[in-house]
Amino acid sequence: MNGQRIGWLLVLLFSFGSVRAQRYTESERRWSFQGTIGPAISVLSQHPSHHKSSTGFTAALGVEYYLPESRFSLKAGYLSEEINLTSSVQKNLTQLELGGRYYIFPEHFWVQAYGGLSAAWNFASRTESGVIEHFHYNMITEKSELTRQEHYDLKSPRLSLMPGIGLEIPLLSCLMLTVEYQFRMGLGANHTVEDRSFAPVRTDYIRAKGFRHGLNFGLKIDFPFTLTQGDGDAIFDWIFGR
Numbered sequence: 151m152n153g154q155r156i157g158w159l160l161v162l163l164f165s166f167g168s169v170r171a172q173r174y175t176e177s178e179r180r181w182s183f184q185g186t187i188g189p190a191i192s193v194l195s196q197h198p199s200h201h202k203s204s205t206g207f208t209a210a211l212g213v214e215y216y217l218p219e220s221r222f223s224l225k226a227g228y229l230s231e232e233i234n235l236t237s238s239v240q241k242n243l244t245q246l247e248l249g250g251r252y253y254i255f256p257e258h259f260w261v262q263a264y265g266g267l268s269a270a271w272n273f274a275s276r277t278e279s280g281v282i283e284h285f286h287y288n289m290i291t292e293k294s295e296l297t298r299q300e301h302y303d304l305k306s307p308r309l310s311l312m313p314g315i316g317l318e319i320p321l322l323s324c325l326m327l328t329v330e331y332q333f334r335m336g337l338g339a340n341h342t343v344e345d346r347s348f349a350p351v352r353t354d355y356i357r358a359k360g361f362r363h364g365l366n367f368g369l370k371i372d373f374p375f376t377l378t379q380g381d382g383d384a385i386f387d388w389i390f391g392r
Contacts, residue, residue, distance in 0.1 A: 182214045184328065186368030190231050193361040198345075198354040206232030206240065208364055212247065221253040229270050231334075231364075235343050235356055238282045239302045245270035245310070262318040262326075270310040270334070279303045301344040307336025307360045314364075324372040329365075336360025 192204040212227020231243040249268020255261070284298040314332035321327055339360025346353050 180216060180373060182216075182370050182372045184210075184212050184214065184227075184368055184370040186210045186328065186330065186366035188364065188366040188368075190233065190334075191363040191365075192233055192235065192341075192358045193363070194356060194358050196355050196357040198356070201236070201354070201356060204234050204236070204356075204358070206234040208232070208366065210247070210366065210368075214251070214370075223251045223253070225249050225251060225266075225268065231362070233306070233341070233358075233362070235302070235304075235341055235358065236300060236345070238284075239300055239304075239343050241278060241304050241306050241341070242274060243270075243272045243306060243310075244274040245272045247271075247312075249312070251316075260320060264316050264318075266314050266316065268312045268314070268332075270312060272306060272308055272310070274306070276306045276308060277304065297347065297349050299346045299348075301346070303340075303342045305338070305340045307339040309338075310334050310336045310360070312364070318370060326370045326372075328368045328370050330368075332364040332366070334362040334364055336362070 187207070187209050190206045190208045192206070194202070194204060208229070208231050210227055210229045212225055212229075214223050214225040216223045225247070226249075227247050229243075229245040229247045231245065232240060233243065234240045247268050247270045249266055251264045251266035253262055253264045255263060280302060282300040282302070283296060284300075285294040286297045287293075288295050312332045312334045314330055316328060316330035318326040318328050337360070339358075341356075341358040341360070343356040344353065345356065
């Protein structure tokens with residue numbers, strides 16, 4: 151019974167919000183807040199046959215402003231990107247992203263698609279070099295033996311240009327599930343790893359020019375935050391399992 155009372159209380163609260171906005175329209179929304187996560191896959195210009203891809207992690211937070219009486223919007227946010235060249239060699243990009251979007255479909259479409267272009271300014275350190283050594287413990291000699299060295303020389307992009315496309319699927323009138331693909335082109339980047347193995351003796355090279363594929367999944371909230379009667383019905387059905 152306590153759970154049912156809580157459910158009714160939530161319905162009443164959401165219904166109160168629904169009275170204030172019976173219909174949500176494009177002209178009412180002004181801006182939105184969005185958070186996304188996803189993989190960042192580096193495009194390798196040279197790699198051994200056993201190492202065909204390098205995948206890192208991306209997280210982003212941003213705001214978007216919708217231009218009045220237009221399908222265009224402006225966006226700004228923080229983008230953290232992890233570039234993993236090998237399991238041991240990685241470089242983190244801390245970026246400020248600025249850009250815009252054009253929404254393809256009219257407002258009355260239940261799903262929204264867009265094309266966009268943005269630029270990301272990396273304000274973390276650009277260059278890094280060094281050597282990572284890998285050892286193996288020999289149980290016969292009872293000593294650690296050097297088996298592999300990774301010599302790396304990393305120069306990250308200061309600026310990346312990022313065209314992209316995206317899809318927004320409404321969960322509620324002002325809450326959307328988002329999926330976005332970006333092709334991130336790092337300008338002036340050059341990442342090189344020289345992988346030297348001693349047993350057996352072999353040298354492999356891994357090189358990347360700062361091009362990455364980004365696939366982001368997230369949630370987006372439009373403001374002013376309003377709920378429609380349909381949202382209240384959907385929440386009611388969800389709470390009571392209808």
